[in-house]
Amino acid sequence: MDLQTLKKLLDSYSNINEINYYDETDSTNQRAKEYINSQDVSSAKLPQLFVSEIQNAGRGRLGRSWVSPPNEGIWMSYLCKPALSPEQIPSVTLLAGLAVARAINSFALQKSIFNLEAQIKWPNDIVINKKKICGILTELIGSTSCIVCGIGINVNSLTFPDELSNKATSLLKETGVVWNREKLIAVIIKNLEDLIYAYEKSGDLEFILYDYNRLLVNLDNEVIITDNSDLGGASNEGTYISRGIDKTGALIIEDSNGNRKNVSSGEVSVRGIYGYV
Numbered sequence: 001m002d003l004q005t006l007k008k009l010l011d012s013y014s015n016i017n018e019i020n021y022y023d024e025t026d027s028t029n030q031r032a033k034e035y036i037n038s039q040d041v042s043s044a045k046l047p048q049l050f051v052s053e054i055q056n057a058g059r060g061r062l063g064r065s066w067v068s069p070p071n072e073g074i075w076m077s078y079l080c081k082p083a084l085s086p087e088q089i090p091s092v093t094l095l096a097g098l099a100v101a102r103a104i105n106s107f108a109l110q111k112s113i114f115n116l117e118a119q120i121k122w123p124n125d126i127v128i129n130k131k132k133i134c135g136i137l138t139e140l141i142g143s144t145s146c147i148v149c150g151i152g153i154n155v156n157s158l159t160f161p162d163e164l165s166n167k168a169t170s171l172l173k174e175t176g177v178v179w180n181r182e183k184l185i186a187v188i189i190k191n192l193e194d195l196i197y198a199y200e201k202s203g204d205l206e207f208i209l210y211d212y213n214r215l216l217v218n219l220d221n222e223v224i225i226t227d228n229s230d231l232g233g234a235s236n237e238g239t240y241i242s243r244g245i246d247k248t249g250a251l252i253i254e255d256s257n258g259n260r261k262n263v264s265s266g267e268v269s270v271r272g273i274y275g276y277v
């Protein structure tokens with residue numbers, strides 16, 4: 001990655017105060033957390049971006065791992081202190097998903113690639129042709145009110161480990177052309193900052209509902225819901241129709257009798273009836 005180009009682009013298009021770049025690190029989310037925990041939050045220059053060419057211990061949700069090979073991907077974490085309550089923080093993942101999907105789709109049009117659409121698999125994946133191209137991990141850092149939004153994107157990878165080969169893909173694999181990672185990062189961060197700002201002002205997600213739900217991969221299709229934890233209430237396990245998100249970011253699911261309920265990303269996992277999507 002060309003760090004000078006990235007710096008120039010982010011200086012022009014974003015509010016990023018500092019870019020922390022690593023040839024190799026364990027996890028950029030981890031680097032961001034360590035940075036904020038090592039000092040007085042009030043004097044930290046935020047927002048900051050943490051980017052690495054390789055992550056040797058990239059993380060997904062629930063202790064899962066994230067494969068982050070060299071020179072082919074975007075492995076980055078956006079560290080900021082938004083004016084949001086703890087209950088609003090999970091929605092930042094949805095905003096980041098929209099920021100990534102919009103960036104990919106606008107670059108595809110610029111490249112005259114008209115048959116490509118990045119879609120969102122609620123809550124934290126971006127998929128193209130039903131395969132995962134991007135995963136997002138947003139974490140609230142202790143009592144600091146700072147959040148780290150980690151974004152992993154397979155950009156110019158051609159191969160994946162066997163266990164991912166059926167469910168992962170990259171922008172290069174889907175389009176046949178090499179993508180410029182610096183420009184993609186700059187547009188994603190610009191989109192994300194605009195969306196977080198609008199969310200801070202409006203307090204809910206009404207302003208993205210149309211766009212978000214239009215990009216939702218399983219909208220109006222059957223999905224299988226699995227409970228993440230024992231909530232002590234009625235189980236949501238089963239097959240439902242996905243009806244899109246509501247303004248709190250919860251997914252609206254409808255059972256075979258037409259009854260609807262809204263489930264949060266902490267409560268459930270969703271997959272399509274034919275597998276991952």
Ligand code: BT5
Nearest residue numbers: 027028029058059060061064066067076135136150152168
């Ligand atoms: C995610 O978790 O999808 C969140 C991934 C976040 C990665 C970024 S990279 C920068 C920052 N630093 C980090 O350490 N993390 C963030 P989850 O929904 O739990 O999905 C994890 C699952 O995705 C794994 O169990 C694999 O099945 C699959 N997977 C792993 N690596 C992948 C890849 N490169 N491409 C597509 N799928 C992958």
